[in-house]
Structure formats: structure tokens, C-alpha cells
Amino acid sequence: MKFFSILKKELREMLNMQMILMLVFLVVVMYSMSGFVDSAIDESMEESAEIVLCDKDNTDFSKSVIRFIEHPTAETEADNEVKLITLESDDYAAELKRLDKKSFVIIPEGFTDKINNGEQAELIYVSKMTSFSTMSNMNAGSETAVAYIEAAVKSAIFTNKVQLGKLSENEVTQINSPITIKENTIVGDKSSEISQMILYSSVFGQTLLLPLVVYMLILLGSQSMINAVTAEKLDKTLETLLSAPVSRLSVLSAKMLAAAIVALINAAVYMVGMNNMTTAASGAVPEEYKKYAAELGISFGLKYYLLIGIQMLLSTIIALSLAMILGAFAKNVKSSQTLLMPILFLTIIPFMAAEFIDISSLPGAIKYLLYAIPFTHTFMASDTVTFSKTSLYVGGLIYQAVFLMVCVIAAIKIFTTDKIVTASENTSSRRKRKKHSDN
């Protein structure tokens, strides 16, 4: 009995109205987000699943291969739609841009001849890297095309040659792997002969590290800020400071600066720690891959870190000023934790989104919804800096600066007026007190 009374009291304490409202908010956000994410993923899946082919060989055999992709013989396999293109030049970067495609496969001239001569035939596979996000680095369509072509060639060789009897050594090799694939990855207008998947996995560690650091920075920073403000309010040391001969702006800016410094120290420690981990991991990445990456302009040099650093700093300061404003409304330590939830969500949503999808390629509404979250631009910074999405980077920066300005003005408003003293008084507790005095 006694146990249950205590349990009931504990539950009532933990499941207060604020918490419940937050949960409802959370469910609504997650629910609507999941709808968005579904459609976003569908969209990028669709794009990546598109089969784009250029038949430069243009023989009966190559045409039959394409028909085979369109209507696979096995009954379990569905028909595919193949988009046939013609190239105007060998500048793959320019062609991808002109055609507005993410990747395509070329059946080069002489493909059929090589197969007939019993040699390994070459396919050219061109893909464009526009983001470090996982989904955007999948080109399911082209992978499918390559697989079908290989299957078609194998079966052709089989029917044509094996039935004739003896096979030469070359012909055995040919049957084992009838085609070789020459992969080209495009970044911007640069092209390099490396597989996108290999390139992606060789930089994966690097690009994973940064968002994590940003995430930690924002959370740790706003947590310590909200705790500091709440403690100062509850102990009334803030009232003492505000009645003392010191400008309120210095009280405010000292707090911000201190929190920013602590956040930066945290960031540095995380960076060093994570960097050790990733260099250990990328030690396995051969030097030549790094060379290819550099050729494509994917390098993590000073300029990269500087541009990302500016982004990180802005996001951190925005988080700090938001936490400061929220802290002004905390009426106890528990409520300050609940108040932190919005920041948590504004951080985790773009963090997860940027990890998996190229936000800039999302459909309108959801894209701008994500852009409206100031932290999104920092999670995208790795992409925008590397893949020369300059206007996105600059636009994000300007948006963040404006957002920050609004936050700072709000913080100043709160800290230099009655609000900082009166905001703590929770309406319901005030009403209760009023009732007492009425009785």
C-alpha cells in the first residue's frame, strides 16, 4: 500500500503537464516528420533507381541486351524502364549536367566486337557525387543496369560458344568475367576514374565526425547554459548581479562567452578524439584513393575547416542564446531540462536527415522546413563546402546570422527588463498563491 502511494507520487512528479505537452508535441513532430521522410526517401530512391543508358555500340547484340534489361526473362523479375540517352561529348561532367542525371552507364563502341572476339568488354559507369549523405551515394539504377548487362553477356557467350565445345583459356576468363567496368565519378565539373562507392567509403569517417561534434557542441553548450541560468535564478545571485553597478550587457555577454569557450574546448577534445579514431579507420584507405579524392576537389584542408568552423561557431552561439532565453523561463531544475527539449529536437532532426539524405535535393516544403532550422546549415556544411554549393552555404550563413540577431535581441530584451525577474513565476503557482491570500 505504502509502496503504491509513493509510486503514485513519483509518477505524478515525473509525468507533469509540461512533460505530457512535450510528449504530445514530440509525437506530432515525429509523425509528420516520418511522412515527410518517407516521401523524401521515396523521391531519392526513385531518382537513384532510374536506369540511364547510352548505347554507343548500337549493334543488334547491344539492343538485345537493352531489351533484356527492360524485360528480364525470369518471371520473378519485374520489367524495368530504361532511359536511353545520346551523348554529345566525352565531357561526362558536362553531359550529366546537361541531362540532369545523377549517373549513367555507357556501352562503348566495339563492345559487341570484343565479346565476339572472346575478349573482356568494358562498360563505362559515370556517377556524380553531390553530397556525403548515405542515400545520395547510392545509384541503384546504374548498378542494376551493370548487373543485367553482365548477365546478358554471360548468357550470350554461353549460347554462342559453349555449345561449340572446347573453350580457349581466354574464353574461360571471358565467361568468368565477361565485362570490366570503368567507373568515373564526377564532382562539380571535375571527373576522376574512381568508383563513387569507394570514394564515399574512404571519406565516410571524416564526414561522420563533423556532424557528431556539432551535435555534441550544441547539446553540451545549451545544457550548461540553461543550467547556469537556472541556478543563478534559483539562488537569486542573478538578482544580486542585476541590482549591482555592472551593465546587464556584460552580465549577458560574459555568460555567452564563457559558455562558448567551454563549448569550444569540448569541441576540440571531441575533434581530437574522433579524429584519432577516423585516422585509424582511414589508415586502411589506400593513398591513391586519397589522390583521386583530391583530384575531385574533396580535401579536408584548412579552408574546409575554416568554413565549417564558422558554421559551427554560429550554430553554437545560436544554441547558447536560445538556451539562455529558455533558461529565463525555468522555474526549477526539472523544468529547465524540459525546456531544453525543443533545442534537442531542432538538433537531432537535421542531424539525422543530413546523415542519410541530401537535404538540398528534397522536395520544396520539407526542404524549406529543414532550412528554417538554423542548425541544419551546419549539418549540411560539409556538403555545401565540398560540393561548391556556395549560394547554399552563404545563404545558410546569412539566415543563421539573422536568426542569431533575433535571439540576441530577445535575450537582451529579457535580461534588461522585468522579464528576467517575473518570467520565472509560473502562472499556475501564482494563481494558487492568490487563492491562498483570498481565503
Place this chain on the structure above:
Amino acid sequence: MENEIVLSVKGLSKQYKKGVYASQDVTFDIKKGEIFALIGPNGAGKTTTIRMIATLLTPTEGDALVGGHSVTEEPDKVRKCLTYLPDEAGAYKNMTGRKYLQFMADIYADNKSQAAEFVKRAEEICALGDRLDDKAESYSRGMIRKLLLARTIMPHPVVAILDEPTSGLDIINALEIRRMIRTLAADGMSFLLSSHNMLEIEYVSDRVGIIANGHLLETGAPKELLEKYGAQNLEEVFERVVKNNEVL
């Protein structure tokens, strides 16, 4: 010189919500070296009045002059003249008492040597001895109050404002703090106190103001008020003052 008015409160009113006065048309003066106490029950408007004088809240109407400076027009100058000890205040938990005094001295002093002087004075006043080197989180309520009182006194403010300075303290600690206040007032410091304990305030203050429902109903020296209302103590005075005003 003795009759110099250091704090002059003129028609101070505050509405947190439109139409609801937490304090209304509060008017009183405090002279140099005087101890003035606002007394009234919980929710009477003591803290509200004090916060307006301490420049933490902007008055809805009225003004107060601290050392001749208006709280509404020159709050920066007012902040140089007064110190404020909020009710139920604490110190920074992970600072030692001494560090706290040094920190606050830096805020109130104009230069290093003055700050050192403030700290020395505060260390003497609070009489915490070696415990000053312990973190404030290990202090008892009485020790915290002494530390904060010493902090409030150390910069020689024109007016020291203490909201409920003895609430929650035992008899000995409360007595010590009242004595401290009396000694300092004798040296010329002025005090604005608040309390809902009307009996103890009788012993410490030169004049009291009775406040209820946001209205300052009566001011005067405790002796005068006892005579005027033919009462045994301030509690009885309070009861009668409130009754008289209800009739009106």
C-alpha cells in the same frame, strides 16, 4: 546632515497584470542612518516594492529616489548607491565563501585596492573564519545569510536593502544579524528591511511601514504606533490598522 533623506519613495505602484496591483501608491522616506522596515503578511507586496527600488522591476507608476537618483531615469546611478539582499538568496554553490566575497567586491569596487578593502571588511563582518575557504554549498542557512549580509554591507552603500533578512534563522543567528544591522546603522548606513515577523522587527527598526494587499497603510516609529493604537505589540497594531482600513 542627520536628517538627510537617502531614499524617497513616491507613489510607487506595480501591476504584473493589467488592473491587478501587487503594490499601489507606496510612499515613504528613509533618512541617513535609519532602519526602516516594511511589515506585512505573505503576498502583501513587500518584495514587489523592494524590487522596484532595487531597479529590478520597472514601476507601473511613481518613482523612488536613491541618494537623489531616480530609479526610473538613472538606474545605473541608483545601482551605485544601494545593495540588495534578496529573500532566500544563495551564493554560488561551487565558490568558496572568500571567492564569493572577492567576486562581488570586484563588481562593486572601482579599483583593486578598494576591492581588497571591501573583502577585508566583509570577512570581519561575517565572522566565518576558516569556513570561508569551504565551498558555499557546505554552509548552513545561517552561514549563507551572514556571508550575504557581509557582501551587502561591504561596499558602504547609501542604502542596504534586505528582504526578510532573518527569516528561517534560529534565535541566536537572527539576534546576531539584528545586532549587526543596528551597529552599522549607528555608523550612518541606512537600511530598508522587510519582514512578516512583526514582533522581531519591533526591536530592530527605527520606523516601520505596515503594508497589506499592496497598500502602505501606516508608517511610524514602533513606539508611536503602539501608543496611537493602544496596542501591546506591532501584531496588534497591524490587526487594528487592517481593520480600520476595511471599514473605510
